Amino acid sequence: MDRKRGRQDALPIAPPASGSTPQRRVPVLLPYPFAGPFDYRVPAGLEVAPGDLVLVPLNRREEVGVVWDGPADGTVGDNRLRPVSALIDGPPMRADLRRLIDWIASYTLAPPGDVLAMALRVNALRPDPVPVGWCLAAPLPETRLTEPRRRVLDALAGGGMAGAELCRVAGVSPGVLRAMAEAGLLLPCAVPRPVPFERPAPDHPGPQLSPGQEAAATALREAVRARGFSVTLLDGVTGSGKTEVYLEAVADCLRIGRQALVLLPEIALSAQWLDRFTRRFGVAPAIWHSDLTAKLRRTTWRAVAAGEAPVVVGARSALFLPFPDLGLVVVDEEHETAFKQEDGVVYHARDMAVVRARLCEAPAVLVSATPSLETVANVEAGRYRRVHLPSRHGGASLPGIVLVDLRVTPPERGRFLSPPLVEAVRATFARNEQAMLFLNRRGYAPLTLCRACGHRIQCPNCTAWLVEHRARRELQCHHCGHATEIPARCPECGAEHSLAPVGPGVERITEEAAALFPDVRRLVMASDTLPGPHASAEAARAIAAREVDLIIGTQIVAKGWHFPHLTLVGVVDADLGLAGGDLRAAERTVQLLHQVAGRAGRAEAPGRVLLQTFSPEHPVMQALLSGDLAEFMAREAAQRRPGNWPPYGRLAALIVSADTAEAADVTARDLGRAAPTGEGIVVLGPAPAPLSILRGRHRRRLLLKTRRDIAVQPLLRDWLAAVPVRGSVRVDVDVDPVSFL
Template identity: 40%
Template sequence: MTNKPFAEVIVDISARNLDRVFHYSIPPEINVPLRAGARVVVSFSGRKVEGYIVGFSDVSEVSGIKNISEVLDPETWLPADLIALAGWMADRYMCSTVTAIKALMPAGARTTGQTFFVPADSPEVVPVALLAGLEREVFDYVCRRGKVPQKEMFSRFGGRELETVLKELGSRGLIEVVRVIKPRLKPRQVQVIELALNREECERVIKDIAGKAPKQGAVLRTVYEYGSLPAAELSGLAGTTPATVRELIKKGYLAAKTVEIRRDPYASRSFTETEPLKPTPEQEKALQRLQKAITCSRLETFLLHGVTGSGKTEVYLQAIDCCIKSGKQAIVLVPEISLTPQMVERFKGRFGNLVAVLHSRLSAGERYDEWRQIKTGRVRVVVGARSAVFAPFDKLGLIIIDEEHETSYKQEDSPKYHAREVAIARGRLTNCVVVLGSATPSLESYSRALAGRYSLLTIENRVSGQALPEVTIVDLREEMKAGHRSIFSRELIGRIGDVLARREQVILFLNRRGYATFIVCRECGLVMKCPKCSITLTLHADEHELRCHYCDFRIKAPNICPDCASASIRQFGVGTQRVESEIARWFPDARVARMDMDTTTGKGSHEKILNRFRDGGIDILVGTQMIAKGLDFPGVTLVGVITADTSLNLPDFRAAERTFQLLTQVAGRAGRGKRPGEVVVQTYTPEHYSVVYAKNHDYRGFFREELTLREILEYPPYCSLVRIVISGKTENNVIQGSEMTASKLSQEFSRYSLGITQPLLGPAPAPLSKLRNRYRWQICIRGTPGSLLRRVIRKALESQQNDPLFATLKVSVDVDPLGMM
């Protein structure tokens, strides 16, 4: 809140030269308290735009300061640490400040704008008399209607000429353009009916009217029984009509009032209350260090490296309990929506209504209401996916990032932030504890822990005392030599049969959905590709269609070749849909389910599948990486990896690390109960070090070998990496723009030492060289981590932003990218 005369506002306009503070006066008619982070409507270059207050000042260096036009929603404002965090993100990820601020806001709190044309207050008579043709027609229509939405105007009159006419009428002062900005969502309010009498009076009235007006009596009895009811439900429950309810309100027996209703995604769920478990000695040691840092409000980042099944979640729960008892709040991030149901159950079971949930599968209204619950301090713990790191707590004491190595913590759209980095930055701003947990930490995190930048906590044993599962590697080349052509090796088929005979459960993992990876004509060699993206189309057998998993282009799968009319169309590669189909053929009595992006589109679909699996209604669960991490099902004693080579062969320097992590994580789903687990990994490259170390559950061995390679190649964590992707609809423009950008970068780099032998890689076509009808080239820059590298890149890009060529191109900057496609 402030009593200063000027508000410092960042306007919502994406232009580099406008990425700065503008001063606006606070008019006396705005009688609500204003805070930094509040959203306002301001006048900017003759139009109404949304803006965000980031501070206040007593003086302004410019004259003619305009007033703030409107405060959008006084309740939706951001804590001071989030405003500072937006500034840090803008610098770190080389985006505009307003882009960073908008990332902090919940989807439901964003605004919608509508443009209207209205008559001027006093149009001059002479110019009006001169109007003719379309100008006269448009002007008369606006005067007759009084207020015409832009969409209606262009629908009625259409054409390019209309834009010229509207500009001309505006310049003559005959019509005005009005921009109305309002929040997309507001708190949900409903009318409820309650008794206007005390209960004794109500009993008397019910007796008096029961014989004369039975329907009115029924309504009164219903309200008497329930206390209060939504108006929309009351008449139905009482077996009458809304008119009867209105009559009773007129008589003064009932009263209507408007109340806010929370859109609670878990209102219909009940959670079994749980008590803290006795920690193992390793858990206790980790907890003591965490609790000490939380109690002392000491800024510290911990890396909790615990094997799969070691009870990291129980450590999180007890650390959060300490945080709450210290009067503070906690955020817990999970990497996948598929982890959320099980995580929510654990946290709601321990902390009840003190827990709010934030993830993309909630409706916009549910997310908005959860955000408001957090904002008003009604909850103390937030569990959610990546964007939950922005939960608007004002007494933050702890941020936990479970499975910190996961790539889904990286945002693919601008701002291209990494939730792990943002959490640590927010920890610095709020002096809170940050915990990064994983069985397979990223190389960056583990190397920082060894260097002392993070505090390393290690749990090397499972809570149950069970050994880690035995891993068997199957060489698929040998299967081929033996004439065994199934997608399941003989070893895997035998193990599945044994497990089913013991009435235990199986997880089959393949990180590729669909039925077949691609289809090809054996006559002419045609491979069916997406016309919009440089990627093969994936066959989905149930719908008999080919789909692009990038732009969702779909066509019916052909039975004959579109080029040569041959019938020799064949399927190649394997997806989860085919695994599901084949396993049902091998084991027809087994209950099989599939969990991937195709089977989990509906709300709550993840939870339904996982609940069936947990309750023993599924024998074999087939899925992609959403089943590979974090899930804890004691009945699973066998995990099968259909092919370990899917991630290993990607054109990415992190391919070996991803493969090791996936294999280790999915192997960790087996043997978490009383019965020992076993894992079968099928691969064409059994000698690859990522496969060998995963077989032996040897994270440190993999870390040492991979780190040596990264040092030789000068890749992270030995440098900072920035990827610039230049895209456009005309390939020649993209190539020319890429070459110009590379040249400009080379000029700038020649002035500085970036500590790398070859800082500039490219320009070259991106691995995915065409996406959604846009051609893509990339430039990769390596340098010593720090602000110098970003400053040099920013200077190079800003020097060419006014070039007409770049008006046709999109330049995307990704700092420390996790994907190179």
């Protein structure tokens, strides 16, 4: 923060009055990784309360903090207590948001100040400059008035107006306004600040709901009108119109004057979602994500705090916006692992969204065609309600699934698309329909191998292979970002022209598709090619306008898209997600492949899905073939329940990292010796992490597993307190891990 500006924004402290009451101390939480709030002295003449934003000294600088709840710590003597410098002129942090910060810090074992940093937008506290526009001079000088000038005078009859708006209303150019100012007809003046977001119209004509959709919408409306906490799972087959249903709950939230928050796992999904929202409500909502400019983030944050942003759609960080009256929280695609933040404060936005809804006395709606087993278990336990949409909207049928056994019909040598898939794609183009090829792997090839000596090119900072990106002519690590040019010779043996790409990525599939279907228009949809919402919106527009015949994409294409003319989906490697030791591997693969299959046949023309696999007998493939995902999830639950694996038990990971393997091993060994014991408690490890070196740091993992009725946080606190951590060693805690790398 600019400290000079911070002082300008602060309210001055009045001098102490004679006979004033004794000075007091308050706890102030700062947005840094401290264990808790610090005590500060409140000078005479200054009134502060929990939630107030204050400027306080910290070492040799001044920082913005929040007066926190509860009594002061009292361990620092009065003679060493430093005073609050000033009260910040900004909206106080509401009690529900303060409780959320405390709750997340306690649950994740993160420093409360780190959690506060996600909610305290210091830059947003800076006041925007007062808008300046034009108003009429008084009295008006005698001068000849042209027709454009008369229109300007008529437009200003009701008062001052911003220049851009005045030009639009009067139908003139900025030059006309400048000339009128030079003639003495107009004077610059302050004008009212425009409302940043138009209010969505809940009664704006929306799509016609089917009887099933209307029944589901009614259940959600009743939850909103109850003005109390509840959690509802809205699930249904892909294409059943879940978005349109929960937008009816948003409409009722607007009718009762409360705010609504919709969380999306990928902001790239917002393009088509925003179109749906605008069709339903007549205007766009407020948007919150990391790609916003600093000015727009400040405007949006202030609008949310002032209640001028009735609906916000955003990524997981939108959970920490300062809503004064949050009346509905929707988590779309609730099963997505993108809702788990892995760096900094490690939390799951889906679970914290439920907590925020409870603290705000608001309903939460979790939405998915493939709900997570955690959510399903909560439904079965009676903690969540369930609203189900069993059929596609508008009479569209679910796509037919075909398993292509690559052991029986393999691709040609050096290729990755099998003859049945190639023929199906050609037939789709012959019918003037669109096709999609799906492979959840970026780049050209996941591995580069020397044919002479067998050397595999690895990241120097991580235990991971470098991925070839042929379009950029480089090898890149997808974990730390390290990139280097593709070498002309093997870095190990020096052999020339011996490096060969192994395995396919979407770039390689695109190359193969260009050779097989040279006349079709292709579009690659991956995080590399769609870097932000604008690129995603343009891709969606091009596909809807039939400017694309073949879509080739990674997991970004599996989430929420609606392409009416897409009738064929080919999954290049359906087995890809089943490797490794992740306990959720099968569940995630079913969810991902079911979602990507659901992109096909969403309109009148029937859809078809071909899954290329070496294991057609695998339960995942058989579940997709039968369409009975409920039976598959029941089997998953039956396998996890006896061993107390989530969601029927609790997990927490300790990740030890250090600059050297020896330092990591020593701390990991000490943690292993001090591990908690008892009935229903199991500690696995220490062991090298699957990525045993990441960003140059050596990593070891320990996993705490307990029965569901045992809280892991007290065990973790005592465990960590028993082992000193020194030097470069860091121990990170991940409660409820979803990644085991």
